[in-house]
Amino acid sequence: MEFILYEQKGAIGILTINREKALNALNSTVLEELSTALDNVNLDEVRCLILTGAGQKSFVAGADIGEMSTLTKAEGEAFGKKGNDVFRKLETFPIPVIAAINGFALGGGCEISMSCDIRICSENAVFGQPEVGLGITPGFGGTQRLARLVGAGMAKQMIYTARNIKADEALRIGLVNAVYPQEELMPAAEKMANGIAKNAPIAVRNCKKAINEGLDVDMDQAIVIEEKLFGDCFETEDQKYGMAFFLDKNKEKVKEPFKNC
Ligand code: DAK
Numbered sequence: 001m002e003f004i005l006y007e008q009k010g011a012i013g014i015l016t017i018n019r020e021k022a023l024n025a026l027n028s029t030v031l032e033e034l035s036t037a038l039d040n041v042n043l044d045e046v047r048c049l050i051l052t053g054a055g056q057k058s059f060v061a062g063a064d065i066g067e068m069s070t071l072t073k074a075e076g077e078a079f080g081k082k083g084n085d086v087f088r089k090l091e092t093f094p095i096p097v098i099a100a101i102n103g104f105a106l107g108g109g110c111e112i113s114m115s116c117d118i119r120i121c122s123e124n125a126v127f128g129q130p131e132v133g134l135g136i137t138p139g140f141g142g143t144q145r146l147a148r149l150v151g152a153g154m155a156k157q158m159i160y161t162a163r164n165i166k167a168d169e170a171l172r173i174g175l176v177n178a179v180y181p182q183e184e185l186m187p188a189a190e191k192m193a194n195g196i197a198k199n200a201p202i203a204v205r206n207c208k209k210a211i212n213e214g215l216d217v218d219m220d221q222a223i224v225i226e227e228k229l230f231g232d233c234f235e236t237e238d239q240k241y242g243m244a245f246f247l248d249k250n251k252e253k254v255k256e257p258f259k260n261c
Helices: 028-040 073-091 108-114 142-150 152-161 167-172 182-197 201-215 219-233 237-247
Strands: 004-009 012-017 048-053 058-060 097-101 104-106 118-122 126-128 178-180
Touching: 004 028, 012 028, 012 182, 028 073, 048 058, 048 108, 048 182, 058 097, 058 108, 073 108, 097 108, 097 182, 104 108, 108 126, 108 142, 118 167, 118 182, 126 167, 142 152, 167 178, 178 182, 201 219, 201 237
Parallel strands: 012 048, 048 097, 058 104, 097 118, 104 126, 118 178
Antiparallel strands: 004 012
């Protein structure tokens, strides 16, 4: 692939958007390759993904403005669909995805991070939705996901003013979970990913589904979704092993990795 790097490290996978010269801006090729890379993740082995950008300056500086500048209405819609499809693929990807935001996360960059389950960033990270300054609305889910994450008032302020915010403010408003010095970001992301990967995979996947699907419906329906996914964990090898391990009073016993079945 031209713009996507993928590395599997045991039970975690690291996807890197590798278009450093353009600050990892999302053009059509990046979006297509990202979609293919997600399709190729070995879900029998990989239990958590990390998404990051190449270099130390930018995670993703947005959709490619050069490519977008000449689009017709129909082409703009097609570009938007391509982006939305891949963002949705990330959001509904069966295993958790951590965005390790290593610099600029503007426009489509902020939006792609919001399609991930968890966001952590480096101290130099900058977030913003600058679209209204370019004459467009956030088109990759920004108006929807930002409001759900940080509340409508703060999302409206960020989107209407097109003002960028720094890492500390992103932390304060709950857009990211933690901020690290640049050199500590990937080790922290890998540590978190490995921590997730060691838990029962079916249960983790079901938690992701329950949280995502439950947030889209009212509480009565959400509880039914949770019940179903809770029930689905029973009779799995992982549930039997996890509970048997707890009930076994032999303190010398070492916990085996979960088998994902
Ligand atoms: N697109 C294309 N190239 C970009 C880019 C981008 N978004 N951001 C940076 N680059 C390129 C620059 O053009 C420059 O290329 P060369 O001149 O070296 O060839 C190179 O990356 C380095 O950038 P700078 O020289 O500008 O670096 P600085 O450190 O001076 O500034 C910056 C960094 C991040 C502050 C600046 O590059 C910047 O403001 N970039 C644009 C940020 C931005 O406005 N991003 C939002 C884009 S709008 C839609 C769906 C989604 C969207 C739209 C429609 N539909 C539903 C249709 C999404 C829209 C967006 O994301």
